[in-house]
Every structure is written in structure tokens, then in C-alpha cells.
Amino acid sequence: MPDPPAPSLLTEIERDLLDNVSVANVLRKLILLGGRAGSAELRDWAAQELRGYADVHVDDLPAYRKIPAIIQMDAVVGPHQVSHQTVGPHELPEEAREHITNQVPFYQGIGEIQAMIDGSGEGKTVRISLPGSAYSRT
Template identity: 40%
Template sequence: MARTHEGLLTRLQNDLADQSVSTAHLLQTCILLGGQSKSQKLRDWARQELHGYKNDDEIPVYRHVAGTICVDGIAGNNLWTGNVITPGQLPKALRDRGQNEWIKLTQGVAELEDATRTDKTSIQLSPYNPAAIAALMNEENPRPYQRYTALYWSVSRSALVNVVSNIRTALADIVAELADALPEDEDVPTKEMVDKATTRFTVTGDSNTITIVSGQSASQGAVVNVTGAATTSDKSSGGILQWIRDRKMIVGAATIVVAVAGVATWLEWNPFK
């Protein structure tokens, strides 16, 4: 027997085929489906995609993007910006923590979409205190007349667009698997079905973190955290530089710039994962 009315799963199938339906609206329907099927896993995933991930959450791999590591500096009387460097040219303390060109984006889907609304081809992501990182680079720099002043990651706008697309695709995969597994005379998939599909299509992994936190107006931009995990091995008796624990930046139309945040000392915490 065919389904006699439009359940939440059927509604999701129809809405996914309609590009005018926002990804946020689809995820809200997912929360309802998770409640109906008793799947906390689906509800948690949809909420995280809507509201953003916390710094200690596992981030789905489709939210991982690669950026170009760039530095600004001065050599004699000449200023230069946007010089590309490799991960191997980062300070040793950062290399030892596995810092590289990969970052993970933890902001809510609506904020991700907003960050892509620019005519620029790339967006600059910078830690709260790039000068402190530059100071580390200068300590290891053998050229006395060349000084680094800032370090940041340049990420293509299309990479962020692709992240939003991947969120919608993950949702489409979940819905397609549930529709295939659900008998036609039933409207609500079981908790086991939903949990299995959600786990399969929301794979997680490790990298560094960029987070856009909600609560800022469009004119002000959004606040961004760049964070990493702390371990006891991060402590160093010779460390003297202060690091930012909850580093924050302002996301404008084309770039992300530094804003104020709290600090933690190098002796207690290394900000890079």
C-alpha cells in the first residue's frame, strides 16, 4: 500500500528537489523527523548544522577546507603582503602541533551562506593575535632585516559555497537511504534506520578550527574563534609568549579581522591542534 499522506520524510524529499527551499528550513524539518522517530542522533546533527559546532565537537569532514597560508611583513623600507608560505615554514611550535593548511568551519549554515555573499574570490581567516605568531616566526628567522607582521589563511569563496552544498547533499543522502529502507505502508522510519543513515553520511575527522559565533548584526559582521585542543604535553618551561584561548575575529564582507578575546599563557595552553 502506498503512503496515504505526506509525512515528514516525504516532505523532505519534495523540499530537497526545490532549490528555493533553504538548507536551514530542511534542517528544521530534520529536527522534527528526529523527534518523531526518537532519533537523538539526527536531531543533534541538524541542530549543530543550524546553530554551529562547539570547539570540542567532532566536525564532519565535509566542513574541512584547505586554505593558502599567507604572511605579511617588512624588509628594510619595503612592505609586502600576501606572501604564500608552506606548512614547513611555520614556527616549529606550530609544526609540532600538526598545524597546516587545513581548517574546519564550525559556524551555522546560515552564517556560512552569508560569508559567501561577496564579490571577492577569497576570504582571509586570521587567528586573534597574528602578531604573536609572527613573533615566533621572527625568532626563527635568520634574516635580521626581514620581519613578519601577520599570518593568515586565504580560503576561496567557492570552498565555502561547496561546504554549504555538501551539508545539503549529506541531508539528501540521509533522506534517500531512509526512503529506500522504509516500507511503503509506513510513514515514520525507525530510530535504528535514522541513526544508521545519520552516522553513515556525517563522517567526522580532525583538523584546525574556525568558528563563526552567532549574535552579531550584518553590519558588524560575525565573531570568529580559532581554537585547538590543549594537552599536558603543550607545557614548556621555556615558553614566554602569551596565546589566545578564545581567539576571536570579525567576519566582514570580504575579510575576517581581529577582535578582542581572553588570553592564556603558552605555559598552560597551545592554541593549535
């Protein structure tokens, strides 16, 4: 009896999505699908998602890569320690307000984003630093 035919690439992608296969693996298959279908747009988009958007201006990032987030800080103020204190952008020093908002752009490739999520543990928050957070005013 002959072997059953191999599933189509589209069927594989559908199965992978239902089976929670890594997004990176699904994107690789989408690159193949874009090539077979003659869709440079699909192929280019999937490749961009895999490698990230390092050379893209924030205004040109896809909207789904700009995530609303709260700003929280940990600090020692005199004899007191503050943990997870929520800070609004309007409470930041004036020179920082134009650079720091409650929207976080994610330029990383999907593998790095997945590693951040996996490293946060079950039900935990992904923590990232503010741009220029090593800067301190004197």
C-alpha cells in the same frame, strides 16, 4: 472540491534541496523529521549543525568540517609590499607549526558559515584568519 493533501515532511525536504532553500531551513526540517521518526541521532546531528561545534575538540569534529586550505599572507617587508603570498606550514616559525596546518576546522553554526560564503561574493574566496594571528613575535 477539497484541498489537496499537504506534502509530507520528507517531500518538503526533497523539494527544498532541489529549490536551493537555505541549509539552515532544511536542517530545521530534519530536526522535525528526526523527532517524528524517533531518530534522536538525526535530530541531534541537525541541531548540532545549526548551532555549531564550539564545545567539540577538533579531533571529534566531523571530517567534512575540516577543510583543506592554503595559507596566504599580506605584509610589508621593508620598502616592499607582499600580497597573497602563499606560505607552507613548514615555513612558519617552529613554535607555530604544531598549531597551524593546511586544514581549517569550522566550528561555527551553519548560519554563520553561510554568511561567510554570502559575504565573499560570487566566485570569491572566503578569507579567514589564522588562529592567534594577532600574536606578533618580538
